[in-house]
Amino acid sequence: LAGVAAFTLAATAASAQTVGFSQIGSESGWRAAETTLTKQQAEERGIDLKFSDAQQKQENQIAAIRAFVAQGVDAILLAPVVATGWDSALEEAKDYDIPVILLDRQIDASDDLYMTAVGADSVHEGEVAGGWLVDTVDGKDCNVVELQGTTGSSVAIERKEGFEKAIADHPNVTIIRSQTGDFTRSGGKEVMESFIQAENGGENICALFSHNDDMAVGAIQAIKEAGLKPGEDILTVSIDGVPDYFQAMANGEANATVELTPNMAGPAFDVLEAYWADGTMPEKFIQTDSKIYTQADDPTAEYERRKGLGY
Numbered sequence: 001l002a003g004v005a006a007f008t009l010a011a012t013a014a015s016a017q018t019v020g021f022s023q024i025g026s027e028s029g030w031r032a033a034e035t036t037l038t039k040q041q042a043e044e045r046g047i048d049l050k051f052s053d054a055q056q057k058q059e060n061q062i063a064a065i066r067a068f069v070a071q072g073v074d075a076i077l078l079a080p081v082v083a084t085g086w087d088s089a090l091e092e093a094k095d096y097d098i099p100v101i102l103l104d105r106q107i108d109a110s111d112d113l114y115m116t117a118v119g120a121d122s123v124h125e126g127e128v129a130g131g132w133l134v135d136t137v138d139g140k141d142c143n144v145v146e147l148q149g150t151t152g153s154s155v156a157i158e159r160k161e162g163f164e165k166a167i168a169d170h171p172n173v174t175i176i177r178s179q180t181g182d183f184t185r186s187g188g189k190e191v192m193e194s195f196i197q198a199e200n201g202g203e204n205i206c207a208l209f210s211h212n213d214d215m216a217v218g219a220i221q222a223i224k225e226a227g228l229k230p231g232e233d234i235l236t237v238s239i240d241g242v243p244d245y246f247q248a249m250a251n252g253e254a255n256a257t258v259e260l261t262p263n264m265a266g267p268a269f270d271v272l273e274a275y276w277a278d279g280t281m282p283e284k285f286i287q288t289d290s291k292i293y294t295q296a297d298d299p300t301a302e303y304e305r306r307k308g309l310g311y
């Protein structure tokens with residue numbers, strides 16, 4: 001009997017931890033890869049993942065958090081669609097001692113409402129993109145059109161801020177139009193079409209700064225349909241590093257992108273495993289790299305490599 005009890009105890013101790021993941025949706029190739037990698041990582045580590053797709057709606061994310069709390073999950077991963085409005089849902093998780101880890105976007109809330117945040121410094125990403133453009137145009141006048149990400153998301157706010165910072169001391173580089181394309185390919189294409197129409201068939205536009213590669217890929221299509229050459233007539237710089245954008249760089253139709261790893265779950269699960277093992281608390285921000293890639297960085301090889309990274 002003692003043996004049976006010991007066995008039961010061991011089995012309980014080894015039982016899988018349950019993690020709820022409130023994902024924004026699947027607006028971009030980057031996000032779809034993040035989802036794939038989170039599921040893969042959970043499976044490899046024996047974590048029971050409860051996945052919830054919010055279809056871009058904060059109210060769905062709040063409902064998912066409440067449902068995870070009610071189910072008594074061991075932790076919650078949250079990719080917050082917008083920056084504000086999380087306090088009450090996160091306070092509920094806190095009341096039940098359920099650690100919350102933010103993935104890839106930040107929130108405007110007291111930092112005791114989450115354990116840590118995994119992601120890039122998005123201001124820095126915008127600065128890297130802007131810095132590349134400043135260097136590339138090298139003093140020549142350059143009218144920039146900007147495709148913003150989802151309105152109210154930390155990444156759209158911060159990428160814009162960083163880019164503006166980078167061009168601030170360079171009056172030859174000016175943003176002439178800026179609008180949201182909601183991080184989607186179709187949004188990017190549609191808004192770029194309107195920019196082109198408003199700017200003399202695109203003749204007035206020197207460069208596109210897009211807050212993500214998917215919108216840039218849509219915009220590249222719009223530029224081609226307008227009879228202009230993306231990558232030459234209109235330079236492109238964006239953020240993410242998705243395979244299709246590398247293919248566009250390989251074809252000479254895109255110029256630069258700031259890479260963001262879609263593997264946010266790896267560091268997040270490392271943190272949780274350390275916490276579960278001995279209570280180790282992480283830093284409040286786990287920063288991923290922001291390296292720029294251009295046509296000079298063997299985009300064909302990079303395209304191939306990325307296809308194996310969850311894309």
Ligand code: GYE
Nearest residue numbers: 028030031104155183212
């Ligand atoms: O750049 C974009 C996505 O929050 C960092 O969201 C993420 C962004 C990413 O849909 O493609």
